[in-house]
Amino acid sequence: MAAILQILILxxxxxxxIALMGSGLSLVFGVMRIVNLAHPSLIIAGAYITYWAFKAxxxxxxxxxxxxxxxxxxxxxxxxxxxxxxxxNSVKYSEMTxxxxxxxxxxxxxxxxxxxxxxxxxxxxxxxxxAFFIGDVFIPKGQLYxxxxxxxxxxxxxxxxxxxxxxxxxxxxxxxxxxxELLGVNVNFISILAFAIGxxxxxxxxxxxxxxxxFFPAKHWEWVAMLMSVVVLGGMGSILGTVVAALLLxxxxxFVGTWIGATWSTMTFFLAxxxxxxxxxxxxxxxxxxxx
Amino acid sequence: xxxxxxxxxxxxxxxxxxxILDGAHLTVEPGKVHCIIGPNxxxxxxxxxxxxxxxxxxxxxxxxxxxxxxxxRPDQILREGICFVPQERALFPKMTVRENLRMGGxxxxxxxxxxxxxxxxLERFPILRERAEQHAGTMSGGQQQTLAMAxxxxxxxxxxxxxxxxxxxxPKVIQEMFDIMKMMSAxxxxxxxxxxxxxxxxxxxxxxxxxDLGRTLFEGPAGDVLADPRxxxxxxxxxxxx
Ligand SMILES: Nc1ncnc2c1ncn2[C@@H]1O[C@H](COP(=O)(O)OP(=O)(O)OP(=O)(O)O)[C@@H](O)[C@H]1O
Ligand SMILES: [Mg+2]
Numbered sequence: 091m092a093a094i095l096q097i098l099i100l101x102x103x104x105x106x107x108i109a110l111m112g113s114g115l116s117l118v119f120g121v122m123r124i125v126n127l128a129h130p131s132l133i134i135a136g137a138y139i140t141y142w143a144f145k146a147x148x149x150x151x152x153x154x155x156x157x158x159x160x161x162x163x164x165x166x167x168x169x170x171x172x173x174x175x176x177x178x179n180s181v182k183y184s185e186m187t188x189x190x191x192x193x194x195x196x197x198x199x200x201x202x203x204x205x206x207x208x209x210x211x212x213x214x215x216x217x218x219x220x221a222f223f224i225g226d227v228f229i230p231k232g233q234l235y236x237x238x239x240x241x242x243x244x245x246x247x248x249x250x251x252x253x254x255x256x257x258x259x260x261x262x263x264x265x266x267x268x269x270x271e272l273l274g275v276n277v278n279f280i281s282i283l284a285f286a287i288g289x290x291x292x293x294x295x296x297x298x299x300x301x302x303x304x305f306f307p308a309k310h311w312e313w314v315a316m317l318m319s320v321v322v323l324g325g326m327g328s329i330l331g332t333v334v335a336a337l338l339l340x341x342x343x344x345f346v347g348t349w350i351g352a353t354w355s356t357m358t359f360f361l362a363x364x365x366x367x368x369x370x371x372x373x374x375x376x377x378x379x380x381x382x
Numbered sequence: 383x384x385x386x387x388x389x390x391x392x393x394x395x396x397x398x399x400x401x402i403l404d405g406a407h408l409t410v411e412p413g414k415v416h417c418i419i420g421p422n423x424x425x426x427x428x429x430x431x432x433x434x435x436x437x438x439x440x441x442x443x444x445x446x447x448x449x450x451x452x453x454x455r456p457d458q459i460l461r462e463g464i465c466f467v468p469q470e471r472a473l474f475p476k477m478t479v480r481e482n483l484r485m486g487g488x489x490x491x492x493x494x495x496x497x498x499x500x501x502x503x504l505e506r507f508p509i510l511r512e513r514a515e516q517h518a519g520t521m522s523g524g525q526q527q528t529l530a531m532a533x534x535x536x537x538x539x540x541x542x543x544x545x546x547x548x549x550x551x552x553p554k555v556i557q558e559m560f561d562i563m564k565m566m567s568a569x570x571x572x573x574x575x576x577x578x579x580x581x582x583x584x585x586x587x588x589x590x591x592x593x594d595l596g597r598t599l600f601e602g603p604a605g606d607v608l609a610d611p612r613x614x615x616x617x618x619x620x621x622x623x624x
Pocket of ligand 1: 396399402420421422423424425426427428429578
């Protein structure tokens with residue numbers, strides 16, 4: 091029983107972090123229909139910002155989180171205006187955004203490789219190697235903190251989307267862009283805002299990821315598939331769906347990793363992606379895809 | 383004549399594409415129901431989109447209350463008091479009825495006033511009040527169309543433009559929609575609608591506009607349009623039995 095509880099707790103804590111990693115991807119897809127293949131590479135950029143601050147002057151990664159988020163959000167505004175703004179009316183919008191974000195992912199990887207080499211890194215604040223013990227169950231402090239911070243940020247995001255005026259505008263734009271525009275929403279501004287928030291979430295996730303996983307510039311290829319399966323299972327664009335899917339898959343992966351073998355743990359996500367696309371392409375919380 | 387909105391010989395199209403409208407004109411008088419009819423692809427929806435600022439007007443003029451609307455953005459035109467409900471997908475399906483109404487007042491800055499107006503609307507439309515916390519996408523077609531029309535009233539508009547409000551609805555429900563439109567116009571809200579079913583539309587309107595191939599063929603009192611033999615033959619033939 092303790093063993094099961096142990097796996098469950100580890101799975102949930104990591105799931106929280108994965109939920110945060112996926113939420114920005116989901117938001118950007120929801121509002122702009124951009125499948126941002128560069129999202130995981132930008133999480134890694136956030137991780138490097140945090141790693142660098144820790145190495146250079148011992149700044150705590152969790153304290154660095156708002157800084158990393160702000161830097162990535164600012165980069166988001168620039169990237170959106172540079173790459174996507176003039177594509178919005180293009181008939182080839184979807185194809186273009188896939189190619190553009192793919193190219194962006196390669197570029198980010200290249201720049202990070204040039205700056206930081208391809209060595210595996212991990213930020214190592216004290217809590218990353220400490221744990222709480224409750225009876226026989228041990229809870230690594232790093233994963234617990236990361237999971238809790240993630241869920242706090244996602245809760246704040248959800249409240250913002252649900253109750254604020256800008257949140258209304260973002261949700262409206264997600265659900266029906268034309269109607270939102272007709273009711274006076276500046277949909278271009280909302281797109282920039284959502285993209286900036288999406289990348290801010292990537293930056294925030296990067297700070298947490300930096301002490302939870304070891305990382306190197308090319309690591310994002312592994313994460314893109316993992317995050318895709320979370321976002322697709324969650325119903326492309328639904329934040330709540332993304333959270334549920336991340337917690338679910340992470341817990342399943344934790345059990346698979348313990349009972350079947352560590353190498354099969356990551357396979358959980360890929361297999362899930364494959365199965366979801368076959369059986370329920372609209373995900374847990376999504377609607378049936380419409381003919382546009 | 384005391385026209386509220388005057389559209390004079392406009393040319394408009396999508397992006398850099400060909401002109402879809404060329405020589406469309408329209409007169410809208412306050413407090414009346416106006417109905418645009420015409421075959422599929424005539425440019426009826428395009429005309430409404432041009433008026434509300436979604437498309438650039440290349441030639442001609444749109445004048446509202448003596449003010450030129452050419453070149454204004456949709457949100458600016460909305461603030462002038464012209465509200466457009468597009469064909470079919472006008473609502474936010476995963477927002478509740480109340481949230482949809484709140485979006486209807488997005489341009490209002492006074493939060494308290496907005497909530498008060500929402501309560502007034504819910505008071506007037508019991509179907510909506512009963513479903514205030516229900517997602518719009520889970521309501522029936524008629525309920526959704528009622529919400530789309532009621533939502534326009536939040537900002538107390540001068541003109542409400544409706545693109546095929548009867549689409550996909552049963553005849554009995556369509557009559558209810560026309561009754562709401564009549565109620566709106568009785569309260570001084572001018573209605574401009576596009577209707578596939580020309581007979582039904584004209585019978586429930588004061589003014590008729592016949593559009594074909596992007597230009598206005600005929601415009602006049604709805605009764606005159608209904609009685610005109612050319613219009614009878616062209617657009618009303620198939621509907622005689624109805
Ligand atoms: N988004 C668009 N981009 C390019 N062309 C368009 C677009 N929407 C409509 N058109 C073209 O404009 C013309 C008029 O279309 P419009 O939708 O205004 O017709 P309509 O009179 O509303 O027809 P219906 O009764 O079928 O709704 C059509 O030839 C159509 O192909
Ligand atoms: Mg139309």
